[in-house]
Amino acid sequence: MMSNPEQAILSNTELLKKSKEILSANYSKVMLPFFLVFLVQVILQNSQEFYGLLFNNYGLYSAITYGIISFIYISLATIGLASFGLHIAREEGFEKNKLLEGFKVFQKVLAVTLVYFLVIFIGFLLLIIPGIVLSIMFSQVYFLILKTPEKSVPELFKESALLMKGYKWQLFIMYIRFGFFLILSAFTLFIWSLWLIPQYYTAFALFYEMISSNRIVSGVNHLKGDVVNDQE
Numbered sequence: 001m002m003s004n005p006e007q008a009i010l011s012n013t014e015l016l017k018k019s020k021e022i023l024s025a026n027y028s029k030v031m032l033p034f035f036l037v038f039l040v041q042v043i044l045q046n047s048q049e050f051y052g053l054l055f056n057n058y059g060l061y062s063a064i065t066y067g068i069i070s071f072i073y074i075s076l077a078t079i080g081l082a083s084f085g086l087h088i089a090r091e092e093g094f095e096k097n098k099l100l101e102g103f104k105v106f107q108k109v110l111a112v113t114l115v116y117f118l119v120i121f122i123g124f125l126l127l128i129i130p131g132i133v134l135s136i137m138f139s140q141v142y143f144l145i146l147k148t149p150e151k152s153v154p155e156l157f158k159e160s161a162l163l164m165k166g167y168k169w170q171l172f173i174m175y176i177r178f179g180f181f182l183i184l185s186a187f188t189l190f191i192w193s194l195w196l197i198p199q200y201y202t203a204f205a206l207f208y209e210m211i212s213s214n215r216i217v218s219g220v221n222h223l224k225g226d227v228v229n230d231q232e
Contacts, residue, residue, distance in 0.1 A: 009210070009214065010206070010210055011170075012174045015174075015203045015206045015207055015210070016199060016200075018203075018206055019089070019198075019199050019200070019202035019203040019206060020199055022088060022091060022202060023088065023198055023199060023202060026094055027198065029094040030084070030088065030198045031194040031195070031198060032194075033084065033096045033099060034081070034084070034197045034198045034201060035193065035194055035197055037077050037080060037081060037099060038077075038081065038201075040073065040077065041073070041074055041077040041081075044070040044073060044074055045070075047070070050066070051063050051066065051067065054066055071110075071113070071114075072110065074113065075102065075109045075112075075113035076100075076102035076103065076106075076109065077099075077102075078102075078109075078142055079101060079102040079105075079109050079142045079145060079146070080098070080099035080101060080102050081099070081201055082142040082143050082146065082201075082204075082205065083098045083099065083101035083102070083146055084096070084098040084099050085198075085201035085202050085204055085205035086098075086143060086146060086205040086208065086209075088198075088202050088205065089202050089206045089209060090205075104149070105149045108145055108149060108153070109142075109145060111153050112141050112145060112153055112156060115153055115157065116135075116138055116141060119134050119138065119157075120134055120135045123135070132172070133168065136164065136168045136171050136172055136175075137161050137168065138157050138160045138161065138164075139160065139164065139171060140159075140160040140163050140164060140208055140211070141157055141160045143205070143208040143212075144156045144159055144160055147212075162215070163208075163211050163215055164211070167207075167211050170207075171207060174200075174203065174204070174207065178196075178200045181196055182196065
């Protein structure tokens with residue numbers, strides 16, 4: 001965990017290097033859990049043709065049922081991957097039950113995912129760039145649920161937007177790198193992704209830890225500045 005403010009600002013390369021160091025002797029413990037949860041999530045997020053197939057062959061009810069099940073899985077998988085990555089990034093262990101953290105805040109996770117999808121959808125309807133910006137701005141909501149599950153959905157989105165001030169470009173580049181390397185992993189029959197997925201999810205968690213710590217430090221410094229000004 002990043003507790004030293006002077007060493008808190010890390011580049012993407014440094015975050016990935018740190019994630020590799022944490023995982024170096026423990027890949028066998030995390031490869032399959034990360035890969036399987038991530039794989040099913042990606043399949044469900046990109047199964048539009050399957051909805052049409054279900055509708056044409058089994059009717060609207062079947063397509064809606066599949067959509068609801070997919071939505072629930074995607075919601076729980078997203079926070080599960082965030083939880084597992086954060087657990088590893090904090091060097092607390094490699095317990096796979098962290099993938100099930102979403103069940104503890106089931107309703108909150110579903111509400112956050114619904115709002116997140118709607119906001120991103122509206123952003124992409126306006127133009128592609130607003131959709132990308134909004135997706136990055138609110139990217140930290142799942143980490144924030146884990147930290148403060150008692151907060152309301154609007155508060156979680158507001159806090160994510162505050163955390164991401166000044167860091168959107170850095171996270172965007174990390175997403176681009178992750179996507180590019182995943183595509184390249186196809187040339188290894190996706191064997192490389194067994195290492196790649198844990199590395200990046202741990203790096204995403206380290207990124208959250210970094211911006212969260214910096215936010216606290218900035219708040220403390222701002223508070224000190226106000227005190228000094230008041231004394232003057």
